[in-house]
Amino acid sequence: MEKVSRLEFLKQLGFGGAALMATLCAAGTSSCKSNSASTSASTKDFTLDLNQSAYADLKIVGKFMVVQDVVIACTVAGTYAAVTVICSHEGKKQVGYRESQKDFYCTAHGAVYDQQGKGKSGPSSGGLRVYNTSLTGNSLRIYS
Ligand code: FES
Incomplete structure (x- = not known):
């Protein structure tokens, strides 16, 4: 046989x-x-102390950082947007924030997402997972 x-x-x-x-x-x-499995994966809940030098950039409007696979951008003074770093196109971890366009952009193939994670243009019609943000003093909480 x-x-x-x-x-x-x-x-x-x-x-x-x-x-x-x-x-x-x-x-x-x-x-x-599966890309969809990785993009929908995991809840998040963590807090960053913005007084730490490692997170100093997050006090500057237009800057962003990637922490625990979350792109965190300071969009307006004291206001943050947070989305997954995993692009919904092909799952590359190349999403970043563009201050010039005030949107999220994947450098792999050019997918563009608004600050609410909705696909705007480029190869991805899907959106990005969005996380809540909450600033209390210098503590920035990112959570699902
Ligand atoms: S993986 Fe992001 S645009 Fe293709």
């Missing part, structure tokens, strides 16, 4: 494309790598 891999077996059963991926993911195989 011919030995076939699980992948070949599922293909022979007629599984293909998304159905095959869903089946493999449900089976917990290592081949389960």
